[in-house]
Amino acid sequence: MPLPDVTSTTEPATTIDADALVVFVARTETGPRVLGDASLSELLSPGLGAVAASGAAEETVRLPAPDGIAATSILAVGVGSDTPDAESVRRAAGAALRALKTAPAIALVPPSDDDVAAAVEGAVMGAYRFDAEGLRAREGDEGARTERIRVVSTAPEADAHLARALIAAEAVWTVRDLVTTPPHALYPETFAQRVGELAADLPLEIEVLDEAALAAGGFGGILGVGQGSSRPPRLVVLRYNRHAQAPHLALVGKGITFDSGGLSLKPAASMVGMKYDMTGAATTLAATIAAAKLGLPVRITAWLCLAENMPSATAIRPNDVLTIRGGRTVEVLNTDAEGRLVMADGLVAASEERPDAIVDVATLTGAARVALGERYAGLMGDAELVSAVQRAAEATGELVWPMPLPSELRPLLATDVADIANAKPGNTAAGMLLAGVFLQEFVGRTSDEPDAPRIPWAHLDIAGPANNSGGPFGYTPKGSSGVATRLLIALAEAFGAE
Ligand code: BES
Ligand code: MN
Ligand code: ZN
Numbered sequence: 001m002p003l004p005d006v007t008s009t010t011e012p013a014t015t016i017d018a019d020a021l022v023v024f025v026a027r028t029e030t031g032p033r034v035l036g037d038a039s040l041s042e043l044l045s046p047g048l049g050a051v052a053a054s055g056a057a058e059e060t061v062r063l064p065a066p067d068g069i070a071a072t073s074i075l076a077v078g079v080g081s082d083t084p085d086a087e088s089v090r091r092a093a094g095a096a097l098r099a100l101k102t103a104p105a106i107a108l109v110p111p112s113d114d115d116v117a118a119a120v121e122g123a124v125m126g127a128y129r130f131d132a133e134g135l136r137a138r139e140g141d142e143g144a145r146t147e148r149i150r151v152v153s154t155a156p157e158a159d160a161h162l163a164r165a166l167i168a169a170e171a172v173w174t175v176r177d178l179v180t181t182p183p184h185a186l187y188p189e190t191f192a193q194r195v196g197e198l199a200a201d202l203p204l205e206i207e208v209l210d211e212a213a214l215a216a217g218g219f220g221g222i223l224g225v226g227q228g229s230s231r232p233p234r235l236v237v238l239r240y241n242r243h244a245q246a247p248h249l250a251l252v253g254k255g256i257t258f259d260s261g262g263l264s265l266k267p268a269a270s271m272v273g274m275k276y277d278m279t280g281a282a283t284t285l286a287a288t289i290a291a292a293k294l295g296l297p298v299r300i301t302a303w304l305c306l307a308e309n310m311p312s313a314t315a316i317r318p319n320d321v322l323t324i325r326g327g328r329t330v331e332v333l334n335t336d337a338e339g340r341l342v343m344a345d346g347l348v349a350a351s352e353e354r355p356d357a358i359v360d361v362a363t364l365t366g367a368a369r370v371a372l373g374e375r376y377a378g379l380m381g382d383a384e385l386v387s388a389v390q391r392a393a394e395a396t397g398e399l400v401w402p403m404p405l406p407s408e409l410r411p412l413l414a415t416d417v418a419d420i421a422n423a424k425p426g427n428t429a430a431g432m433l434l435a436g437v438f439l440q441e442f443v444g445r446t447s448d449e450p451d452a453p454r455i456p457w458a459h460l461d462i463a464g465p466a467n468n469s470g471g472p473f474g475y476t477p478k479g480s481s482g483v484a485t486r487l488l489i490a491l492a493e494a495f496g497a498e
Contacts, residue, residue, distance in 0.1 A: 027055030087397030094126030094475025124169035172482035226307035228315025254362035255281030262335030287488035351444025367431025381458035
């Protein structure tokens with residue numbers, strides 16, 4: 001479905017004709033105060049106190065517009081502080097757009113000229129609706145959607161900030177759309193087709209490796225995980241290569257279009273929701289598309305490791321040994337630890353090009369969700385790159401938490417028949433870290449010298465925050481969140497600026 005049309009205007013907020021005028025409200029000692037426009041504040045602030053609005057973060061109140069305002073209604077949303085940070089503005093804008101059930105055309109008054117990007121990003125993310133043909137809208141998605149947003153700002157750079165914010169928010173929509181699409185419709189082959197559609201007309205090269213190409217290339221992890229399904233696996237390589245001399249960032253995404261667990265079958269209740277197991281691939285895809293749209297001075301290669309993990313007579317068995325790209329062998333002790341198998345191929349292939357850094361994104365472990373809940377992603381890897389990811393996340397308001405990769409865990413994956421096992425049966429200790437330790441093994445070196453340093457690598461386990469199972473908050477709806485998409489874009493921007 002189309003994004004809302006977003007434009008800026010220098011027209012005074014009071015004279016704009018709209019179904020709703022969205023204003024941000026601070027909580028102050030003297031009561032709620034509308035930010036961003038002095039005459040608006042004078043007209044609206046006293047009335048807000050009368051309807052018991054407080055200006056608390058994400059509180060929303062809809063009122064008929066008073067005399068002196070051309071819009072039909074006012075949607076006042078709290079931001080807490082009278083000097084809100086970018087994330088407060090994003091969240092408030094998102095909450096406002098979720099609260100607007102019927103307002104096709106709105107105008108939005110950012111708290112200050114510096115908040116245009118945050119307000120647009122939050123508003124557009126909050127306006128998200130999933131509507132695929134033949135499917136019902138999601139809970140809370142009913143009602144007319146906002147089709148047109150005018151952002152009131154006289155800042156000279158408003159349009160540039162608006163355009164960038166729109167591209168970032170659109171990337172989040174792309175992830176949510178792909179993840180929410182049911183697994184009968186989105187499987188490796190159709191996912192690869194969608195990549196083609198989404199990347200059309202952009203400066204991107206796409207290569208799709210089908211099962212024959214995967215076999216020829218020795219991608220035993222992706223093939224092994226996919227062999228139980230009637231829908232064969234794919235590896236999609238998406239290249240943004242416009243600036244030949246620019247730093248090269250590789251992104252590797254877990255793309256399990258449905259994770260049943262395979263022969264190590266998940267219990268019924270744990271299987272529900274496992275269409276989301278391709279979120280990492282969708283995230284790397286959407287961030288790469290955004291980088292291309294923004295024309296960032298970086299090179300990005302995204303590796304989308306797509307397979308459906310199903311039990312069948314052709315599925316991999318516990319004790320099977322798979323040969324990962326490059327020759328290392330893995331004994332499969334649990335077919336439900338499939339993400340690391342496809343990611344191993346992706347990391348090896350990404351490493352062969354000797355990029356300047358590799359970031360992988362995966363809904364890798366239930367343990368990450370147990371440890372960090374549904375708001376924080378687990379972040380592991382090399383210190384410098386981990387810091388860069390943290391800085392990017394700080395800028396985008398996404399939550400990551402650094403985790404160790406303890407080498408003493410490696411012996412848990414020892415096996416007599418292969419180089420490494422994919423799991424330790426019965427082990428529940430440090431499941432997120434053990435998965436990270438497994439992945440680390442497949443990150444290549446910066447040169448052919450045997451003791452050359454490893455390529456800088458960071459691993460994001462988004463198993464928790466990729467899906468919001470609670471109620472919507474800020475700009476995050478129930479269901480797929482699109483988390484980590486914007487931080488990858490911010491990381492690519494920072495990388496290009498180096
Ligand atoms: N896709 C799951 C991770 C997952 C599990 C996310 C539950 C959210 C909730 C992954 O493929 C998986 O099944 N991991 C196993 C690993 C285990 C078998 C070592 C897990 O976490 O239980
Ligand atoms: Mn699994
Ligand atoms: Zn999985």
